[in-house]
Amino acid sequence: MNQLTLQLMNERARVGCKGPRAAEWLSGQGLAIPAGPNSYSFAPDAYGGLVLARLGSSEFFLEHDAAGDTLRRVAAGIATWPPGVYPVLREDCGWLLSGVAAEAMLAEVCSVDFAALDLSARPVIMTLMVGVAVLIVPLSGASDRQYRIWCDPTYGSSLGETLQRVIVECGGAYLGVTA
Amino acid sequence: MFTRHDSLRPGYEAVIIGAGGHGLAAAYYLARDHGMRDVAVLEKGYLGGGNTGRNTTIIRSNYLTPEGVRFYDESLRLWQDLATDFDLNLFYSTRGHFTLAHTDAAMRTMRWRAEVNKHLGVRSEAVDAAFVKRMIPMIDLTCAGHAPIVGALFHEPGAIARHDAVAWGYGRGADRRGVQIHQQTEVTGIRVKAGRVVGVETTRGFVATPKVLCAVAGSTPRILDMLGLRTPIYVHPLQAMVSEPVKRWLDPIIVSGSLHVYVSQSARGELVMGASLDPYELHQTRSTLDFAESLSSHMLDMFPFLGEVKINRQWAGLADMSPDFAPIMGITAVEGFFLDAGWGTWGFKATPVCGKTMSHTLATGRNHPLIEGFSIDRFARYQLTGEKGAAAVGH
Amino acid sequence: MKLMVCPLNGPRAITEFAYGGAVRPMPDPDSCSDAEWSDYVFNRAGSPGIKREWWCHIASGYWFIAERDTARDIVVGTFPPGARDAPA
Ligand SMILES: Cc1cc2nc3c(=O)[nH]c(=O)nc-3n(C[C@H](O)[C@H](O)[C@H](O)COP(=O)(O)OP(=O)(O)OC[C@H]3O[C@@H](n4cnc5c(N)ncnc54)[C@H](O)[C@@H]3O)c2cc1C
Numbered sequence: 001m002n003q004l005t006l007q008l009m010n011e012r013a014r015v016g017c018k019g020p021r022a023a024e025w026l027s028g029q030g031l032a033i034p035a036g037p038n039s040y041s042f043a044p045d046a047y048g049g050l051v052l053a054r055l056g057s058s059e060f061f062l063e064h065d066a067a068g069d070t071l072r073r074v075a076a077g078i079a080t081w082p083p084g085v086y087p088v089l090r091e092d093c094g095w096l097l098s099g100v101a102a103e104a105m106l107a108e109v110c111s112v113d114f115a116a117l118d119l120s121a122r123p124v125i126m127t128l129m130v131g132v133a134v135l136i137v138p139l140s141g142a143s144d145r146q147y148r149i150w151c152d153p154t155y156g157s158s159l160g161e162t163l164q165r166v167i168v169e170c171g172g173a174y175l176g177v178t179a
Numbered sequence: 180m181f182t183r184h185d186s187l188r189p190g191y192e193a194v195i196i197g198a199g200g201h202g203l204a205a206a207y208y209l210a211r212d213h214g215m216r217d218v219a220v221l222e223k224g225y226l227g228g229g230n231t232g233r234n235t236t237i238i239r240s241n242y243l244t245p246e247g248v249r250f251y252d253e254s255l256r257l258w259q260d261l262a263t264d265f266d267l268n269l270f271y272s273t274r275g276h277f278t279l280a281h282t283d284a285a286m287r288t289m290r291w292r293a294e295v296n297k298h299l300g301v302r303s304e305a306v307d308a309a310f311v312k313r314m315i316p317m318i319d320l321t322c323a324g325h326a327p328i329v330g331a332l333f334h335e336p337g338a339i340a341r342h343d344a345v346a347w348g349y350g351r352g353a354d355r356r357g358v359q360i361h362q363q364t365e366v367t368g369i370r371v372k373a374g375r376v377v378g379v380e381t382t383r384g385f386v387a388t389p390k391v392l393c394a395v396a397g398s399t400p401r402i403l404d405m406l407g408l409r410t411p412i413y414v415h416p417l418q419a420m421v422s423e424p425v426k427r428w429l430d431p432i433i434v435s436g437s438l439h440v441y442v443s444q445s446a447r448g449e450l451v452m453g454a455s456l457d458p459y460e461l462h463q464t465r466s467t468l469d470f471a472e473s474l475s476s477h478m479l480d481m482f483p484f485l486g487e488v489k490i491n492r493q494w495a496g497l498a499d500m501s502p503d504f505a506p507i508m509g510i511t512a513v514e515g516f517f518l519d520a521g522w523g524t525w526g527f528k529a530t531p532v533c534g535k536t537m538s539h540t541l542a543t544g545r546n547h548p549l550i551e552g553f554s555i556d557r558f559a560r561y562q563l564t565g566e567k568g569a570a571a572v573g574h
Numbered sequence: 575m576k577l578m579v580c581p582l583n584g585p586r587a588i589t590e591f592a593y594g595g596a597v598r599p600m601p602d603p604d605s606c607s608d609a610e611w612s613d614y615v616f617n618r619a620g621s622p623g624i625k626r627e628w629w630c631h632i633a634s635g636y637w638f639i640a641e642r643d644t645a646r647d648i649v650v651g652t653f654p655p656g657a658r659d660a661p662a
Contacts, residue, residue, distance in 0.1 A: 460644050
């Protein structure tokens with residue numbers, strides 16, 4: 001098993017919305033709404049699962065395999081401007097960090113202690129990574145944790161290059177685009 | 180070097196609060212040029228222990244507003260004669276001063292400053308990157324690819340000096356002319372009767388006086404609270420650090436607003452470095468690792484070969500900031516109370532001219548013409564003296 | 575490392591936050607005098623003390639209120655906006 005790997009996930013579908021009735025509306029689409037602020041829900045399916053992250057109380061970020069059609073449907077719905085629901089453009093760059101040394105690598109680039117996180121609460125972490133604002137969704141894998149890291153695309157290439165360098169320094173490997 | 184006075188007199192013709200460069204220079208010129216010798220300088224700590232002794236000593240006059248350029252240029256002129264005036268080596272060293280531009284927008288500001296400067300007879304030129312490289316061969320013009328240098332404002336008279344010597348020179352000069360300097364004497368209150376100053380309360384008792392000059396930098400709001408005077412002054416720490424001494428390789432002074440760094444090399448070979456203001460209000464002179472880290476990384480962008488050089492010391496002072504990056508000087512609504520403040524991160528270079536103009540203002544009761552653009556009531560008139568483009572990082 | 579407790583994101587390094595200045599009540603621009611307005615626009619309470627301030631957690635864009643002792647460099651408490659942002 002690999003100690004530490006980083007993959008690019010820019011090809012995934014991502015959608016955002018916010019507003020006083022966003023939670024209610026998303027729930028009406030059959031999606032599981034995370035109860036607390038800064039937490040996520042994960043709905044397993046044939047495409048590897050859909051992540052719905054609640055950012056603060058009334059903003060949501062959803063991501064899914066591009067082959068699935070759930071997000072296409074949700075995005076089309078949001079685009080009709082349902083009352084109290086506003087679209088948020090999400091063109092984030094994303095990386096998947098995994099391996100048993102992932103927490104050690106994260107400690108090099110941000111000041112949140114990921115090893116101490118309780119994943120049963122499904123936390124969403126918004127923090128600065130080498131100075132860039134990121135959104136991190138930690139998922140439990142079979143033998144390790146997998147961190148999905150998202151950032152504004154204008155910082156994408158700079159953050160990506162830095163992470164590639166750091167992962168190699170930490171003894172890991174950069175695998176390019178997800179297979 | 181100074182006379183020790185065991186006790187305060189019951190009263191003085193004038194009291195100056197703060198024995199930093201500004202207070203001592205005012206005392207010196209009051210005694211020398213205006214014949215006022217019955218003057219006390221009261222200092223809560225030790226002489227020169229405030230921002231005067233903590234600053235990175237950049238002296239220049241390449242500001243943006245005509246008010247600023249005239250004022251700082253007069254200061255530069257005064258600096259030239261000080262060493263002879265004092266008979267003390269100030270280590271005044273003309274180096275040339277580069278303000279680097281990393282964007283076209285910054286380059287436009289440099290051209291603007293160059294034109295204002297030249298119009299007022301100050302030697303400044305907008306120069307290209309090749310000129311920068313010729314004058315500073317060790318610089319990486321690409322700045323590690325992050326922020327390529329496109330040009331600079333070059334200000335030939337830019338200089339550095341020995342900060343303590345300035346305080347000592349003015350202090351000794353005032354002392355010899357009869358001014359009393361009292362250290363370990365804190366002003367704790369100001370007594371006012373019918374809108375006029377009548378004296379100051381101190382930790383060593385009351386002192387009567389009709390004239391008070393407040394030159395306390397980062398402590399200014401505390402003194403103004405004693406009088407109920409309101410100003411826009413806010414206080415943030417400003418940090419600086421020096422490296423171990425290394426062989427002389429850097430002649431000019433370099434400032435980069437985009438990289439938040441400025442640096443010069445002292446006569447001892449140390450690199451004297453600073454950055455922008457700490458990001459929040461604080462009245463404490465602690466040092467932070469964030470500062471040392473980010474300043475070092477920006478230094479390495481420009482000078483990657485410094486990777487192995489050690490940092491020797493790091494410290495901070497309390498900067499009395501004004502919203503337009505120009506000082507707040509002169510007479511106030513309280514008769515007999517004079518202010519020399521809002522000097523933030525850029526007041527060392529102005530020490531001589533502040534002494535000159537404030538002593539004139541104190542002696543005559545009227546603002547010296549050179550400080551009219553800096554009066555406290557400019558805010559109520561919405562007539563700011565916008566100096567930010569020339570002062571935000573480059574002190 | 576200096577920490578601040580964000581009401582939304584929990585304890586974080588102070589470098590994750592941006593300072594937004596003191597919480598200050600705005601006079602009614604339609605009825606106040608020019609002097610009151612310029613006092614509001616420019617003047618500040620610059621002396622050290624316990625200050626109530628706006629702070630923003632940069633990564634989440636979340637604004638909140640912090641009370642800090644600016645003489646001792648201590649964060650006294652943090653609150654969601656609305657909870658204690660009324661002028662003292
Ligand atoms: C890190 C740093 C770098 C800087 N770099 C530059 C630079 O490169 N170029 C430049 O031009 N400027 C620079 N400055 C700004 C410059 O240092 C100041 O503007 C200038 O020194 C102010 O001088 P001053 O005499 O007014 O104040 P100070 O030297 O601070 O003197 C004020 C004195 O008042 C005393 N005092 C306060 N309260 C009381 C009281 N109640 N009773 C009695 N005494 C009191 C204090 O103890 C202090 O000694 C820098 C400042 C800092 C902190």
